[in-house]
Amino acid sequence: MKTLLAATLGLLMLSACGGHTKADVSRLERDVKWAKAELSSARDSADPLKDYVAQLESGKLGSGYYLMISAEDILKYGKEAYLPYEFEAKSIHKKLTGTFTTKKITDVATEHGNRLKLTLLLQGRDIKVNYKGDLYKPHVKKIKAGLEKGLVVDLSVALSLKKDGKAVVAKAKCTGAKLLANNEDLYRDNVSSAINKVLSKEKYSIALPPKGDLKPAALFTTRSHVVIVYK
Numbered sequence: 001m002k003t004l005l006a007a008t009l010g011l012l013m014l015s016a017c018g019g020h021t022k023a024d025v026s027r028l029e030r031d032v033k034w035a036k037a038e039l040s041s042a043r044d045s046a047d048p049l050k051d052y053v054a055q056l057e058s059g060k061l062g063s064g065y066y067l068m069i070s071a072e073d074i075l076k077y078g079k080e081a082y083l084p085y086e087f088e089a090k091s092i093h094k095k096l097t098g099t100f101t102t103k104k105i106t107d108v109a110t111e112h113g114n115r116l117k118l119t120l121l122l123q124g125r126d127i128k129v130n131y132k133g134d135l136y137k138p139h140v141k142k143i144k145a146g147l148e149k150g151l152v153v154d155l156s157v158a159l160s161l162k163k164d165g166k167a168v169v170a171k172a173k174c175t176g177a178k179l180l181a182n183n184e185d186l187y188r189d190n191v192s193s194a195i196n197k198v199l200s201k202e203k204y205s206i207a208l209p210p211k212g213d214l215k216p217a218a219l220f221t222t223r224s225h226v227v228i229v230y231k
Contacts, residue, residue, distance in 0.1 A: 052220070052227065065211045065230035071108040071116065078105040089127055089147075093194040098127035100151070107154075110221040114159045117175075122151045143187055146179035153177050153195065159226060161219040162205065168219065168228070170204040 084103060089096040104121040111117055124147035129140045154176040160169045174195040177188055208216050214230035221227070 052222075052229070065214050067208070067211075067216075067228040067230065069226040069228070070224055071110060074116075074118070075105060075108045078108075089124060092191070092198065095130045096127060096147075097130065099125050100147075101125065103150070110224060110226060111156070112221070114219060114221050114226075116157050116159065116221065116226065118155050118157070120153045120155065122153060124148045124151065139187070142182040142184075146182035146187060149182075150180035151177060151191065152180070159219060159221070161216055161228070165208075165216040167208055168206045168226075170206060172199050172202070172204070174199060 083105065084101045086099050086101045089098040089100055092100070100122045102120055103123050105118060106121070107117065107119040109117055124144075127144045127147045129136075129143045131140055153174055156173050156175045158171045158173075160171075161167075162169050174192050177191045177195065179187055179191070208228065211230050216228050217231040218229040219226065
């Protein structure tokens with residue numbers, strides 16, 4: 001699961017290769033209303049979003065470079081580069097063996113507060129649930145069948161710029177899980193907890209491309225993009 005998340009979030013790096021220069025930002029005027037709403041809730045009056053909104057409204061962009069990473073970019077590169085993607089079931093829970101394959105990446109979207117969300121469809125193969133004893137016996141077959149039918153995992157990813165400006169730091173959290181068979185509360189909650197136990201120990205660092213003498217100086221989300229400002 002850790003490898004899967006690192007690969008998926010690494011799409012930010014891939015999509016950065018197609019980033020837009022500041023000259024293209026004029027096309028993003030539809031983001032003004034959204035960005036102003038985001039700005040109104042920002043605690044820091046010096047938030048870089050303030051300058052971004054002002055420039056969008058005036059049509060006069062400041063010096064620098066804007067790297068625009070869209071949900072569509074992430075989804076496109078994800079399908080091309082990482083599907084299908086196979087990883088060990090034990091990376092989700094130590095009591096599981098077998099493999100999971102990522103079948104789909106869907107519902108990628110940016111959110112308020114420098115976050116993005118996405119949903120993964122995983123399918124288990126040759127799953128074994130290694131719990132012993134009469135207490136677990138009635139559940140083992142149902143969990144196996146559910147995981148082999150398919151597992152939907154919703155993720156929320158918090159993004160921040162590393163202090164040295166050389167990378168984006170991503171911290172993921174599972175906000176929900178659903179088994180496509182035997183989707184009982186007990187199994188669903190245990191799967192979510194197991195995934196979050198793994199994710200709570202991990203932060204993913206995604207290198208940013210250089211742009212001449214300019215360096216990444218700020219990061220924020222708009223309605224449709226992760227925006228990285230180079231200065």
